[in-house]
Amino acid sequence: MERRAYxxxxxxxxxxxxxxxxxxxxxxxxxxxQALYWAFTxxxxxGGGNTWVGFANFLGIFRDGQYWAMVGRSAFYAIATxxxxxxxxxxxxxxxxxxxxxxKLFQSVFVxxxxxxxxxxxxxxxxxxxxxxxxVGAINQIWPGLWNPAINGAHALAMVIVCHAxxxxxxxxxxxxxxxxxxxxSLSEAGAMDGARPFRRMMDLQLPLxxxxxxxxIIMNLISSFTDSFGLIDVMTxxxxxxxxxxxxxxxxxxxxxxxxYSGAAAQSIVLMLLVIxxxxxxxxxxxxxxxxx
Amino acid sequence: MAAxxxxxxxxxxxxxxxxxxxxxxxxAGEFVVILGPSGCGKSTLLRMIAGLEEISEGTIxxxxxxxxxxxxxxRGCAMVFQNYALYPHMTVSQNIGYALKVAGMPKAEREAKVxxxxxxxxxxxxxxxxxxxxxxxxxxxxxxxRAMVREPKVFLFDEPFSNLDAxxxxxxxxxxxxxxRSLGVTSVFVxxxxxxAMTLADRLxxxxxxxxxxxxxxxxxxxxxxxxxxxxxxxxxxxxxxxxFFAEDGYFRHGQGGMLSLPGLAKAHLSRxxxxxxxxxxxxxVDAGHKGAIAAVVDYTEELGASRLIYARADGSPIIxxxxxxxxxxxxxxxxxxxxxxxIHVFDHTTGRRIDHAxxxxxxxxxxxx
Numbered sequence: 001m002e003r004r005a006y007x008x009x010x011x012x013x014x015x016x017x018x019x020x021x022x023x024x025x026x027x028x029x030x031x032x033x034q035a036l037y038w039a040f041t042x043x044x045x046x047g048g049g050n051t052w053v054g055f056a057n058f059l060g061i062f063r064d065g066q067y068w069a070m071v072g073r074s075a076f077y078a079i080a081t082x083x084x085x086x087x088x089x090x091x092x093x094x095x096x097x098x099x100x101x102x103x104k105l106f107q108s109v110f111v112x113x114x115x116x117x118x119x120x121x122x123x124x125x126x127x128x129x130x131x132x133x134x135x136v137g138a139i140n141q142i143w144p145g146l147w148n149p150a151i152n153g154a155h156a157l158a159m160v161i162v163c164h165a166x167x168x169x170x171x172x173x174x175x176x177x178x179x180x181x182x183x184x185x186s187l188s189e190a191g192a193m194d195g196a197r198p199f200r201r202m203m204d205l206q207l208p209l210x211x212x213x214x215x216x217x218i219i220m221n222l223i224s225s226f227t228d229s230f231g232l233i234d235v236m237t238x239x240x241x242x243x244x245x246x247x248x249x250x251x252x253x254x255x256x257x258x259x260x261x262y263s264g265a266a267a268q269s270i271v272l273m274l275l276v277i278x279x280x281x282x283x284x285x286x287x288x289x290x291x292x293x294x
Numbered sequence: 295m296a297a298x299x300x301x302x303x304x305x306x307x308x309x310x311x312x313x314x315x316x317x318x319x320x321x322a323g324e325f326v327v328i329l330g331p332s333g334c335g336k337s338t339l340l341r342m343i344a345g346l347e348e349i350s351e352g353t354i355x356x357x358x359x360x361x362x363x364x365x366x367x368x369r370g371c372a373m374v375f376q377n378y379a380l381y382p383h384m385t386v387s388q389n390i391g392y393a394l395k396v397a398g399m400p401k402a403e404r405e406a407k408v409x410x411x412x413x414x415x416x417x418x419x420x421x422x423x424x425x426x427x428x429x430x431x432x433x434x435x436x437x438x439x440r441a442m443v444r445e446p447k448v449f450l451f452d453e454p455f456s457n458l459d460a461x462x463x464x465x466x467x468x469x470x471x472x473x474x475r476s477l478g479v480t481s482v483f484v485x486x487x488x489x490x491a492m493t494l495a496d497r498l499x500x501x502x503x504x505x506x507x508x509x510x511x512x513x514x515x516x517x518x519x520x521x522x523x524x525x526x527x528x529x530x531x532x533x534x535x536x537x538x539f540f541a542e543d544g545y546f547r548h549g550q551g552g553m554l555s556l557p558g559l560a561k562a563h564l565s566r567x568x569x570x571x572x573x574x575x576x577x578x579x580v581d582a583g584h585k586g587a588i589a590a591v592v593d594y595t596e597e598l599g600a601s602r603l604i605y606a607r608a609d610g611s612p613i614i615x616x617x618x619x620x621x622x623x624x625x626x627x628x629x630x631x632x633x634x635x636x637x638i639h640v641f642d643h644t645t646g647r648r649i650d651h652a653x654x655x656x657x658x659x660x661x662x663x664x
Contacts, residue, residue: 195397
């Protein structure tokens with residue numbers, strides 16, 4: 001039997017959860033309802049009256065070919081970022097888990113990127129990738145014009161993806177390392193006795209046993225790539241050149257605050273929100289149930 | 295030729311040594327049990343043979359090849375782990391066949407081989423199950439099948455029965471014994487359970503805090519323990535051990551004025567600080583008037599059914615004896631014992647080694663005959 005504690009005073013429990021409740025209502029539900037309201041109305045940029053327009057805002061963005069191009073770009077951005085970040089983090093975690101020399105040091109070093117604010121990292125990477133002064137730009141002295149994110153859209157997108165992936169490595173690393181260390185050492189040893197080399201053991205034994213973590217991280221990384229890229233893009237490229245690094249979350253900012261199209265931006269945020277909700281739903285319903293051993 | 299030659303092997307973790315130099319030869323086809331209390335380094339030694347621990351000093355050779363620098367897969371050993379270490383996401387047949395799959399054996403051949411091995415340990419009804427759906431004994435069998443399927447040169451067992459209940463343990467013991475008889479593969483078995491060790495071993499290696507105390511046949515180790523540790527560790531109830539010295543008058547003096555007439559031994563070990571020992575089953579009960587009888591007082595008794603253990607005290611030294619339990623014995627009752635001089639073991643108290651009757655210390659690897 002489950003034991004529950006009951007409060008005799010009916011007001012006390014509400015008082016106790018009030019701080020959290022107020023935070024959630026003010027900073028989450030209120031803006032969300034506002035966005036919802038705007039998404040179905042035509043909002044005037046200077047305030048004052050608005051008109052109910054139903055789904056017109058949504059139809060407007062869905063009929064726009066450029067919007068779909070941007071959604072595609074966002075998806076590519078999210079998948080590439082997630083893949084790069086997770087593969088590197090898993091590799092590092094696998095090495096640290098094998099307790100090679102210096103493990104203790106690397107255990108903390110690999111986590112550091114997570115503690116760096118996205119815009120700060122953006123500035124650093126802008127310098128690293130700068131075509132005339134940066135580290136990567138040095139190749140321009142050998143092959144002039146080979147690398148220039150300021151005018152080449154693909155270069156710009158790659159630059160932002162690399163930076164975003166780099167920022168996520170620390171977070172992924174912690175989870176991977178924890179998951180790997182949960183696997184009994186004797187399993188790896190049994191694998192070694194069975195003749196499997198470290199890489200084979202990784203693929204056949206460790207990876208299948210940490211699938212719950214892998215799926216969790218895929219979802220978390222995808223969500224983060226869809227929603228957290230604003231600071232990075234704003235600092236590094238401002239969506240350019242010619243919109244080639246404009247992803248959904250950045251486009252909302254551009255349309256809303258630069259273009260003063262509050263209604264269109266609100267409709268786009270609702271679409272993004274639904275996407276994130278869908279991913280979260282997958283995480284809860286599918287991943288937590290399907291990927292399970294024992 | 296020896297199947298496994300361990301010479302001067304040491305294990306060092308950072309600063310503290312765990313194994314202080316082990317020299318043992320294991321013959322081909324032999325079943326050797328390494329026995330010792332927890333923390334004595336027996337598992338570490340086994341893992342060094344397997345290649346799961348680095349060898350800090352000395353060499354281990356398998357079939358004449360020094361394997362110090364070889365990876366586990368190149369050593370030709372198969373191991374059964376204490377917690378079985380089965381792959382939880384694979385079925386029983388995948389578990390057994392994994393080594394073959396890694397070795398690149400074609401699927402059909404692999405499956406035939408897995409089936410054959412599974413049959414030999416009666417696992418074929420469970421081939422499609424996951425380890426989580428099996429009982430302890432079945433998991434144990436999967437672990438053994440997984441080791442057998444590779445047809446290794448050496449089987450290594452790391453306390454494989456410690457998670458099983460007493461009845462299953464006896465059954466698995468018989469199974470391992472039969473397996474060894476039919477396959478004839480050199481086996482090294484680590485355990486802290488002396489019954490397991492005595493019943494399985496062709497030869498016993500008794501270890502204590504990183505050194506080998508004695509190597510020998512189980513009966514040899516039991517009847518002629520090479521050191522105080524072995525004398526105390528092997529046997530249940532353990533050997534009666536009394537500290538004292540031999541005086542010129544032919545008596546052994548111990549405890550609070552205790553005197554034992556042992557003229558023969560006194561001559562050989564005159565004035566030496568020793569511990570003498572005698573197995574409880576060799577302590578006879580005698581009448582009070584018996585010549586040289588040891589007068590003792592009963593502390594308590596333990597009824598075992600077929601026999602009875604008598605815990606008594608003679609001149610302040612505890613003494614354990616075994617009898618058939620035909621009479622009533624109560625706490626505080628007087629009782630008399632006798633021991634034959636030839637049943638007594640003598641150990642140097644400072645080194646802990648056995649002293650043979652010529653007065654020389656016995657080494658761990660000597661074959662002792664009293």
